[in-house]
Amino acid sequence: QSALTQPRSVSGSPGQSVTISCTGTSSDVGAYSFVSWYQQHPGKAPKFIIYDVSERPSGVPDRFSGSKSGNTASLTISGLQAEDEADYYCCSYAGTYTWLFGGGTTVTVL
Amino acid sequence: QVQLVESGGGVVQPGTSLRLSCAASGVPFSRYGMHWVRQAPGKGLEWVAVIWYDGSDQNYANPVKGRFTISRDNSKNTLYLQMNSLRVEDTAVYYCATDGGSYYGVYVFEKWGQGTLVTVSS
Numbered sequence A: 001q002s003a004l005t006q007p008r009s010v011s012g013s014p015g016q017s018v019t020i021s022c023t024g025t026s027s028d029v030g031a032y033s034f035v036s037w038y039q040q041h042p043g044k045a046p047k048f049i050i051y052d053v054s055e056r057p058s059g060v061p062d063r064f065s066g067s068k069s070g071n072t073a074s075l076t077i078s079g080l081q082a083e084d085e086a087d088y089y090c091c092s093y094a095g096t097y098t099w100l101f102g103g104g105t106t107v108t109v110l
Numbered sequence B: 001q002v003q004l005v006e007s008g009g010g011v012v013q014p015g016t017s018l019r020l021s022c023a024a025s026g027v028p029f030s031r032y033g034m035h036w037v038r039q040a041p042g043k044g045l046e047w048v049a050v051i052w053y054d055g056s057d058q059n060y061a062n063p064v065k066g067r068f069t070i071s072r073d074n075s076k077n078t079l080y081l082q083m084n085s086l087r088v089e090d091t092a093v094y095y096c097a098t099d100g101g102s103y104y105g106v107y108v109f110e111k112w113g114q115g116t117l118v119t120v121s122s
Helices: none
Strands: A009-012 A018-023 A035-040 A047-050 A064-069 A072-077 A086-093 A099-101 A105-109 B003-007 B010-012 B018-025 B034-039 B045-051 B058-060 B068-073 B078-083 B092-098 B116-120
Touching (some): A035 A064, A047 A064, A086 B045, B003 B092, B018 B092, B018 B116, B034 B068, B034 B078, B045 B068, B045 B078, B058 B068, B078 B092
Parallel strands (some): B010 B116
Antiparallel strands (some): A018 A072, A035 A086, A086 A099, A086 A105, B003 B018, B034 B045, B034 B092, B068 B078, B092 B116
């Protein structure tokens, strides 16, 4: 099983929106509605910010949103803020109790 | 205050063994499935292993299958990862993480520890 495909980096100015794609296959992203997203600041543990494709856990700002179409999931950060500068990872359930992560995307706030 | 604290990391030679521990507090440990996720230096996250909330079943990523064993002791609120036949490519920070339990579901990694570094080098 190969890692899910994410862009290496995206950037935006404060207040703008950025979207991170996460491409898998019909055996993982396309097969299940169990895509989650994680934010990781340098030297810190990951923090989950989206689950079940588009659900936000309590305490996560509503400027973070998720979606999915076919084999590609997406994370959109609206109203970009300085503290959103971090690495972001998608993850999909891949069946038979296995999980696949994406390679990670670095978000830079210009 | 939920806390997951990993320990047991260190520098070891290829072919040797190491056991990691993850001590949980502030969370009903026996209600959560538990995972190990690793991150090689400067690289992305990689799922390693899962164990059911009651320890009744486990599963592993292909790169570690047959070499690593995940286990838990719910009476001690502790998760383990026995790593045998270690390879240079196993070098990584190893995180333990809970699943989402009954609130967020079993397919998400909800709570994370701070990780423990395992370096495999000759």
